[in-house]
Amino acid sequence: MTTYSRTKEFEGATFLRASFKGATLRFADLSGVTMRAVDVDGLDIDSHDLWFGSLIVNGVDVVPLVDAELNRQFPGRELQKSTTPEGLREGWAAVQAAWRTTVEGTPPELRDAHVEDEWSLAETLRHLVLATDAWLRGGILRMSQPFHEIGVIFSGAAEMGYDVSVFRTDLPTYEEILAVRAERQQMVTDALAEATPELLAEERDNPWGPGDDWHPTVGDCFRVILEEEWAHLRYIRRDLALLGAA
Template identity: 80%
Template sequence: MTVYSGTQEFEGATFVRASFKGATMRFSDVSGVTMRGVDLDGLDIDSHDLAFGSLVVNGVDVVPMVEAELNRRFPGRELQSAQTPEGLREGWVAAQSAWRETVTGTPPELRDAHVEDEWSLAQTLRHLVLATDAWLRGAILRLPQPFHEIGQIFTGAEQMGFDTSIFRTDPASYDEILTVRADRQQQVTDFLESATPELLAQERDDPWGNDWHPSVGDCVRVILEEEWAHLRYVRRDLARLR
């Protein structure tokens, strides 16, 4: 099967009576794509940033419907956009409760299992360590070296110029992952306990070097978005593996 990577040759192109049946698009920009008279049976779309844009199907923007259904499936998820310290604290408690259910309910033989091109539960927990390190310890607390070595870095980090040598290449034990993860969870809990509206309004820098200057509250909301998004991914994949 042909693989196209890092190409822009299809931008603005028109495809007529072409077949993309069974094709896979990953980490690709399909914004502004127009489809007319297409067969969509079995089309599977997963977008981390869906809530920040629109997806129009037969003239209807389905994003609000998708968001409402995800909030129904994951009680407390709607608080990832909370603007007050109280709302963010409540949202954090809800996210951790949901994660506790998944971690304790996953049998040992599935902790390192994964579907093709996706992370396992163990890898996902390592990535959440990374996310907390980046947005709490790095962006909010401004620690000079915020990252734990077991963090699971995301695809494309090296291309962004990020030094990945600080991360271990050998797999960490599951017990070690849980220990570090629990420490990072507690750090978020401790921070939110004393967070005030004034603190949440303070400006910070994007920990990945992007041209965005989020508030402290924005950084916390990113942490919550990461928690809920990856919980959804893990539950989706575990359901396929069982």
């Protein structure tokens, strides 16, 4: 199967009676795409940033509907948008309780299992270590080198110019992953315990883009951490359900 990577050759293109059956798109920009009279049976869309825009299906913006359904499935998820210290603390407690249920309920044989190219539970926990390091230790606390060596960074990071030399290439044990993950969870708990409205309003640099025009507030950084936690919980529960069914 042909793979198209880092190409803009399809921007503005028109496809007539073309078949995309079974195609896979990852990290693709589909903003502004128009689809008319299309067969979408089984179409599976997963967007990490869905709620920042609109998705029109038969004239209806389905983003609010999807958001409401995910909030129903994951009680406490709506608090990831909170603007108060109390709301962020409550949201953090909710997502950590949900993660505890998933981690404790996963059989050992599924901890490293994959669904296609998705991360396993062990890899997901390592990525959440990295997310905490980036947005708490790097963003909020402004540490020059915030990353733990067991973190798992996103695909293509090296090609994008990020220094990945700090990260280990060998596989840590599951017990080591859980220990580092617990340390990072406690760091967020402690930081939120001391958060005030004034602190949440303070600006920081984007930890993934030094010199970037966007300067997130401390509150923004905490909200990104919560968003990462809920999003990856959804991903791993989806995949564990598929693995369990298989």
